[in-house]
Amino acid sequence: MPRYLLLLLCLLPQRLLADSLDGHYLATLDGQPSEIHLRSQGQHVSGDYIEGASLRLRISGQFDGQLLEAQISDPQSSQLIANMNATYANGMLNSHIVARSPHSGAILERKVLFHRQRVGTTAQANQISSPARDPALIGTWVHEAAFNGNPAEPVRQMILQLRSDGSMSQWQRSMAGGGATDNLTPDELLFSGLWQSRNGLLEMQLNSQTRYQPAAYYRLSGQQLxxxxxxxxxTWRRHTE
Structure with a gap:
């Protein structure tokens, strides 16, 4: 029995790596829908990179539990197309992709955040013409953070407004510290656009974009988001007049 237990303990870390990384990831890169399908065996990772309707490439690399180092290559010729380094956390791959043009030799770099799709979420679900919006999210939310972590110092407020018609905006301002409510700076609009939600994932389409992109996973706790x-x-608190 101890022999089998030892074998199980040796295999367990590899199994945990596979379970944490394997899956289907989505993002938008240069206005094109991009997908990554990953499969792990120990620290070795393989899979597919799909961009738009016509580009399908092969992924191969190593994953140590946090950092994925991979190469993206042509499946027919095995020619290296790009290198990808990505950090993994909470079902997301914060990726840095570096590609070299085979014609001009120019280097193209992109940073993109891929979100793993939860069980039951499919590409078809992403094409629903009427976006789903969690009614509990509708309203104005405020996040406060003290400068330098000192409550007596000025406080930076971020205000997120999610409207029932699907429009949204976020802005920020500085407030006096120590519980005062005086504005130190005027409201500064950070961005605006559209929002939707599905399966606990908040997605946004900014005014400069053509598609919804994953913003963050969310959960509600009383009057907090x-x-x-x-x-x-x-942590955001619901703003009430």
């Missing part, structure tokens, strides 16, 4: 991406965990 908690958003989580691979770079931040923010």
């Amino acid at each position: 908690i958003t989580e991406s691979n770079t931040s965990l923010l």
Whole structure:
């Protein structure tokens, strides 16, 4: 029995790596829908990179539990097309892709955030003409963060407004610290556009974009909205007049 237990413990880390990374990821790159399908065996990763309706490439690389180092190549000629380094956290791949043009030799770099699709989410679901919107998200949400972590210092407020017609906007301002409500700076619009939600994922389409893109996973707790991406965990309170 101890021999089999030891074998199981040796295989367990590899199995956990596979379970954490395997899946179907979506993003929008240069206005084109992009997909990554990943499969793991131990630290070795293989899969497909799909962009638009015609480009399908092969992915091969290594994953150590946090960092994915991979090569993207042509499946027919095996010619290297691009290198991709990505950090994985919470079902998201924060990716840096570097490609070299085979004709001009010019280097093209892109940073893109891929979100893993949850079970039951398909490409067909993403094409629904009437966007789904969680009614509990509709309203104005405020996130506050003290400068330098000192409550007595000025506070930066971010205000997110999600409207029932699908429009949205976010702006920021500085407030006096110590519980004061005086504005130190005028409201500054950060971005505006459209929003939708599905399966606990908040998606936004900014005015400069043509497609919805994943913004953050979310959950509601009373009058608080908690958003989580691979770079931040923010708590918002519902603003009431």
